Amino acid sequence: MMRAAVYLPEGRRGPGQHGEIDLDVLEVRSAELVLPEATIRDERGVELFDNGSLVFDHAWGGGPLAEPALDRQARAFGLVNAAYHTQRALRFCALLLGHSLPHLIVRIGMHEQPRHWGGGHYRLPGQGQQADPDAVTPTGEVHLGGGAGFVRTRDAQRYFHAPAHNTAIIYHEIGHHLCRHTADFRLNRLRPPLQQTNKKTAVDEGTSDLITAVLLGTPDIYGWHRQHVPEGDQRRRKLDPRWTMAHFQGGRDQDPHTDGTVWASACWSARRRVAGAGVDPIRFDALLLRGLEQAGRDGGQRLTYEALRERRHFSRLLAAMAQADPSLAPLVLAAMAEHGIHLGASNSGLGQAARAGQGRLVDA
Ligand SMILES: [Zn+2]
Ligand SMILES: [Zn+2]
Structure with missing residues (x-):
């Protein structure tokens, strides 16, 4: 268990309450957290965890207009926040199903070209219009953009919209992982992986x-x-x-x-x-x-x-x-x-x- 700073849902508009929790982490790498049920990684090639702590400030989401040190702080916070909420959602599902879902890969800072991306999606390896340009694990991956645009907090502060800071986007994509490995609405289990x-x-x-x-x-x-x-x-x-x-x-x-x-x-x-x-x-x-x-x-x-x-x-x-x-x-x-x-x-x-x-x- 490691102390980690994340957004705690507070049931009202805004990113949540910045607070500390215990995160069940197996391994901390330079820009990756390996958890028992998921691996969360920032793909932008910047070292984020170098002092052994997972407690970071949200830094108003960082972004291209922020000082590089603050943007790095925001990326580190986003990765930890995504990890906590991924673990929370997957444990909730496992508790109610009586078994775990397949290990989930969450990749942050994806699809930065040709323009910045403030959204997320759930991807399986496939072909056609919604196929991902990257190679994808057959059991499914969540991809989050590095962020785009600004939103206002409740006290009208400008906040860079980084999806890893937006718990709703994280939970929604994990919902697709749940659907894929339960109801399987598109019968993907009958298709080649x-x-x-x-x-x-x-x-x-x-x-x-x-x-x-x-x-x-x-x-x-x-x-x-x-x-x-x-x-x-x-x-x-x-x-x-x-x-x-x-x-x-x-x-x-x-x-x-x-x-x-x-x-x-x-x-x-x-x-x-x-x-x-x-x-x-x-x-x-x-x-x-x-x-x-x-x-x-x-x-x-x-x-x-x-x-x-x-x-x-x-x-x-x-x-x-x-x-x-x-x-x-x-x-x-x-x-x-x-x-x-x-x-x-x-x-x-x-x-x-x-x-x-x-x-x-x-x-x-
Ligand atoms: Zn993708
Ligand atoms: Zn969706």
Whole structure:
């Protein structure tokens, strides 16, 4: 165990509370931390850990306008922060699943050319549009940009937006690692390890946003770096009772993140419903994770269009969740129904039904 400074989630807008925790580290290298469940590395070739300490200041995210020593400090803090939250998320998943997910590689400072990058993504080795220019480990990697642009903190300080400082981005990408190795919505386990697909569906994006909300303790998961997007705009991706299947677009050209907000919001409502009934909300989290695992086992032994299509459906995962904890299922199904999600229907069928009854939904 080593003392380490990180951002602790505080359930409100901003990066979190700067504080110290104990990090379970196996090895500290010059710009890499090896943990039992993950390896976190800064790829920009600057030595970050030279004095044996993992306690750093956030240095307002560092960035190109900061003094080099401060930028280095910010990179070191980001790496430690990413390591802590990766460990926390993977241990949460392992606790509820009863087994570990594959060791995860997290690489920071990726894809700096042709322009700086303030985002993150989860990548498997593959081909096509979403293929990564770098060689990727077959069990999956999280890539974080080195940062781009500035955001404001609550007290209006200018902060360089380095994704490793933004816990929501880290958690979201780990959510994809969870989905890949449980529900496996794109049946990647049936593809050759070096020819997997990185195309994500709405249920994958929404589940990753829900995991983010659970671990951050707030439904306004991107409230910090999307503070310029109004809360009533779906692109804010705040989990909210207002997002129902009536807002689901579907189709090839639709952003799966936006459609995913419907699923994430419905899950958040169900989780609140469970807590409101006096049940520990971690029972909902367990129901979701065990449902994801069950959905990965059911059917789909062949990589067919039909098998892939079924795996996109919210109601397919919901059925697996309901089976995972039958005593909790009525509460969960009732909350889901308020978002227009019912068992035994396709996403487009649910969307049509919700739009047909939209007048009632808007009044509710
Ligand atoms: Zn990448
Ligand atoms: Zn995503």
